[in-house]
Amino acid sequence: MSRSEWKFESRYVVISRENIDTDQIIPARFLTTTSRNGLGPHAFHDWRYAKDGSLNPEFPLNRREAAGTRVLVAGSNFGCGSSREHAVWALLDAGFKSIVSSQFADIFRSNALNNGLLPVQVSREMLATLMSAVSADSVSPTVRIDLEAGTLRVAEDIETSFVIPPFARYCMLNGMDEMQFLVSSLPKITRYESSHPCTVDTVDATR
């Protein structure tokens, strides 16, 4: 990802439910994979498909207007429950670049930032505005998200700012990640270890 990619626009799809847990985003029976790829078709599986495997026409992601949208607007406390990073991989694989909600669960937010899925936290009022801006036939206006400026804009009159932790923001804008930073800190980690003797030994405990 580069700087320019984090200034983008898209129509959005709304799932208005609150407390959407990661079991809904990706049910556990799909977690036997050993890959990060290919989970998109299973995103929201049990809401998206009927028991016979056919698409549920009522589900927002299945509507024609949802095709190609890169932004998901969802109710408060998105991503609660299980720590499964598969939820983020599934959303990315389903084509999303950003999730907008009024609250994110901690582990989900961290997983999203580590994978370049932008969690945009807005006020409850702004969330309601975004949800109500969608017409009866599910056509949303275009949302413009600018990570560097920290702004989300819909039309000319609706704009809000959002905060991404500075380091995560820096990483996303510069195509870096936490692992690189931690690996570059290994000398410091070694120094810490030399002044903090280890009293646990899993190898010994399981011998």
Next chain:
Amino acid sequence: MSPRVPHSQAPRTLFEKIWDAHIVQKQSDATPAILYVDLHLVHEVTSAQAFTELRERELTIWAPHRTIATMDHSTPTGLISSSGRGFTSLPVIEADAQFQLDTLERNCKDTGIPLLPLGDERRGIVHVIGPELGLTRPGMTIVCGDSHTSTHGAFGALAFGIGTSQVAQVLATQCLLQNKPKSMQIRVDGRLGPGVTAKDLALALCQRLGTGGATGHVIEYTGSGIRGLSMEERMTVCNMSIEMGARAGLIAPDETTFAFLRSRVRLPATTTWSKEMATWRELPSDEGAVYDALVTLDATEVAPMITYGTNPGMAMPITQTVPNLETIGEGSRRDETQRALRYMGLEAGATLLGTRVEVVFIGSCTNSRLSDLRAAAAVLRDRRVAPWVRMLVVPGSQAVKRAAESEGLDQIFANAGAEWRESGCSMCIAMNGDRLEAGQLAVSTSNRNFEGRQGAGGRTILASPVTAAAAAVTGVITDPRELHGAMA
């Protein structure tokens, strides 16, 4: 007064003391803190992609001796009979799950990480075996690619769940980048009544706070209502911290903690028991330490709890009725409740007492320890599981299984008509053949009643082991206080 804490220092919470002691590099405006991890627990479902990442980046495992792997989530728990000679082997599980288990085995072999594989007598649910092996200790930082890592907070450890990218980071550097969470004190005073358990306390807190009420916070549970709990009960409470959205949940170590540790912890020659004890005794929050939030609960007012909806916050005392939609009012909460009740097939305003159940599950990292099994067995003794109920009892570890068998609990379960199984996550996550059929209603001692959590279309009512056992024998939702044996 501790020699290591200057008088001038502001009073600190238990969480702050552990946090401070694990800072490799302080948090700044530009970067989060680098936090050192003392113990990393690994299981098959959230680790494969992390090992792949390390290989792709040509990184090695930094501290195999601080890492331990087990198999629990996608493992089978049923035994099959081998040509009539009794129960001997685990059945074949689906190919993907088998490949995942094989992948973990290969990854551990390649990297020197100790693994307790299927068949090992010390294997079990990752959060049950950590304390059993004496690896979980006060003052530690503990992480695992599993949200219920908060369980280990019962020992006064800062323990939290992480994603797979972070699993890779810890494997490669034994550290994480963390912004300091806020703190929340949950003070519980008084004693739980007869038939009321630590699970009921946890569900009462879930009801109070909702599933996102503690988001961004590390909870410290304090007060006489917590001090009076056993270690296993404390683990149940801390386990459910994530169901309130908390980053972690912990309890200050005390004599109860030390007594548990004494028989399990093996220390290296570089330290002594008294030296460790002295450090642990300094951990409890200082007088006057400040928390960002405070919640209080009177334990004497907690009743046996059940859930009626599709998240753990949708809980209520078993004697109460499901919320009435009119009293909830308009808005998202009403919509959410309505949708949840539709999924559950339950009526707004109705009592759940007497509601017929099809499955009862005793198990999971919340309630699968010996005391949980004893509590369930006390209800089942000399009784039969209702003919229309399937009951699974799944011990948290092979060690719990052996301990239960040595005191005859397995016989009580078998005589009652329940299935006594091998250890694992089993029907809590339904990855391994143990699952609800669509539409089935279960009373479960696990931690999540999310839609489909125990099997697509399955419906879950969360409860304590005694409430679950009471439902098994009567075949309907029952106040356990009405049954002899549940009042321990």
